[in-house]
Amino acid sequence: MDDSRNIYFLLNKNFHLLDLAGPAQALQEAILLGANFEIHYIGFIDKINSAQNLKVINIDPPPTVIEDNSIVIVTASQYKDEIFKDPESILSAKWLNSIYNPNITLIGICTGCFLIAQSGLLDHKKCTTHHSLTNILxxxxxxxxxxxxxxxxxxxxxxxxxxxxxxxxxxxxxxxKCFNLNLSLQVARDLVVYRRRMSNDSQHSIHIQYRNHISPLIHKVQDYISKNYTQNINQSQLAEDHNISLRHLQRSFKTFTGITIHKYINLIRLEEAKSLIENGYKIEYAGHLTGFPNTSSLRKLLNKSNI
Structure with missing residues (x-):
């Protein structure tokens, strides 16, 4: 599989710095870790002033054709009643409509949703924006x-x-989605952010909960568990592999995550088993594939979670 991607940040007047810099920094960290991305900053003005009054220059003009698998990110601009009504933003909306196809990923950050809506591409589709602007949108x-x-x-x-x-x-x-969970976790850790995986159903993945801490040791242990949850994870061996005592590992894990190692492993196994069951797997086979020692252990947790 070719994991290469062209990433286009579409900038317009009064764009917000963090709505550009946050995603750009995350992507740059991924590139440093081996992701085959190429980032482009485009717009219909070659000098754009941000809402925070920092001027960005040498913006490339938008290409007439966007390659398959590309990601187009519409950055947010400061909200005003006349947002995106300037000539350049109107050109941006028309450009989005002209290059759009099912083989690219289109992203609207915050008020970027307003520009995509202006292009007509969000008609009858689900979308969101900053909580203070959803009613206005x-x-x-x-x-x-x-x-x-x-x-x-x-x-x-x-x-x-x-x-x-x-x-x-x-x-x-x-x-x-483009690469794997481990790359995403590494980028999140490098950025020192709590990684939340939230889609349109508001579900939180257990793989990425309990990460709101900055302990390198416990992140390493959690990474190991995420990779090896289908195996029999021996806590004494886990402690030895990480050069600490079992008591210190258990105490530190509970301190930083709020739950025990045993519960964390079971929560990850349970989430994966639920997914398999929802996709038609028998409960016995789902338990076997996700590392449960027996079917009754899985049934007990499923009953507690009210599946």
Whole structure:
């Protein structure tokens, strides 16, 4: 599989720095870790002033054709009643409509959703934006299906986010989809952020919960568990492999995550087993594939989780 991607950041007047810099930094970290991405900054003005009054120059003009597998990210601009009504933004909306196809991924960060809506590409689709603007978005574009209080929403190949740090959450999610969970976790750790995997159903993946800490040791242990949950994980061996005592490992894990190692392993196994069952696997086989010692152990946890 070719994992190469062209990433295009579409900039317009009064863009927000963090809505650009957060996703760009996450992608750059992924590149340093081996992701085959090439980042481009495009717009219909070669000098653009940000909402924070930092001027960006040498912006490339948008290409007439976007390659398959590319990602186009529409950055947010400061909200005003006349947002995206300047000539260059109108050109941006027309350009989005002209290059759009099912083989690219289109992302609207925060108010970037307004520009995509202006292009017509969000008609009758689910989307979101910053929580303070969801009602305004719905009133301005009644043909949209605006979902409030979501970190990000996906409808086919179009993603929209709540903005600010939510742009980072979405990029981490896409890194997992384009590559793997471990790359996404490594980028999140390098950025010192709590990695949240939240899609349009508001589900949190157990693989990425309990990461709101900065202990390198416990992150390493969690990474090991995420890779090896189908195996019989011996906690004494886990402690020895990480050069600490079993007591210290157990105490530190509980301190930093709030739960025990045993519960963390079972939660990961349970999430994976639920997914298999929902996709038609028998409970016995799902338990076997996800590392449960027996079917009764899985049934007990399923009953507690009210599946």
């Amino acid at each position: 719905q009133k301005k574009y009644p043909q949209l299906q605006v979902v409030p209080d979501q970190i990000f929403v996906k409808d086919k190949n179009i993603f929209t986010t709540a903005g600010v740090t939510a742009g980072i959450d979405l990029i981490l999610y896409l890194l997992e």
